[in-house]
Structures are given as structure tokens and as C-alpha cells.
Amino acid sequence: MxxxxxxxxxxxGIPLERDRVYVAVDIALDGGALAPATVRPxxxxxxxxxxxxxxxxxxxxxxxxxxxxxLCVRWAVCVDRRRRELFWEHSDWFVAKRSGLA
Numbered sequence: 001m002x003x004x005x006x007x008x009x010x011x012x013g014i015p016l017e018r019d020r021v022y023v024a025v026d027i028a029l030d031g032g033a034l035a036p037a038t039v040r041p042x043x044x045x046x047x048x049x050x051x052x053x054x055x056x057x058x059x060x061x062x063x064x065x066x067x068x069x070x071l072c073v074r075w076a077v078c079v080d081r082r083r084r085e086l087f088w089e090h091s092d093w094f095v096a097k098r099s100g101l102a
Contacts, residue, residue: 014063014072014087015096023047025086025093041075041086041093052079054086 024045030038045051055078064070072089087094 013074013085014089015094019097020087020094021047021097022092022094023086025088039088041077044079044086044093044095054079055081058083 025041026043026045028040028042030040040057041054043051043053057075057077059074059076061074061076063072063074072087075086075088077084077086085096087096
């Protein structure tokens with residue numbers, strides 16, 4: 001068994017815990033299996049009840065490795081005709097807080 005590695009939080013553009021807003025995300029499965037490589041986000045639900053359709057996915061990038069327990073996936077997505085970054089780590093979805101916002 002591979003040794004567990006430290007989280008990549010604060011590196012590779014991954015927000016620190018204090019700089020995250022956790023969100024709910026509707027997904028589509030490409031290939032049928034529920035695994036990070038086959039998941040495609042389709043809608044983001046903000047904690048206050050608002051939601052946005054993800055118009056397209058520009059890029060998907062993995063940091064770390066699942067076997068080491070530090071896998072974090074970043075999607076660059078188009079929401080309301082703007083580029084946004086959406087992250088998945090340990091089955092949680094989050095976005096970075098905006099400057100000046102809680």
C-alpha cells in the first residue's frame with residue numbers, strides 16, 4: 001500500500017481551506033462509472049440556493065494521485081459566459097472565494 005501524502009492545498013492554484021466555498025454540483029457520467037476521470041460537472045448550486053448551468057468545460061486537470069490520498073481535480077468551466085474554476089477533492093466540490101467576499 002502506498003503511503004498517504006500531504007494535501008496539495010495552497011499549491012498548484014488549489015485554494016486554502018479558509019479560501020473555499022463548498023458547493024453542490026450536478027454531474028454527468030462519461031463512461032458510466034463514478035470515478036474522477038469520468039465525471040463532468042453540469043450545474044453548480046450555491047449554498048444560498050442560486051444555481052448556474054455550466055455552459056462548457058475548457059479544461060480538466062488532476063493534481064496529486066488517488067493512490068496517495070491527495071487527488072484534487074480542477075475544472076476550468078464556462079458559467080454565464082465567464083471562465084471559472086471548480087475543484088473536487090475527497091468527494092467535496094468547491095470554488096475559491098472571491099476577493100473581498102466571505
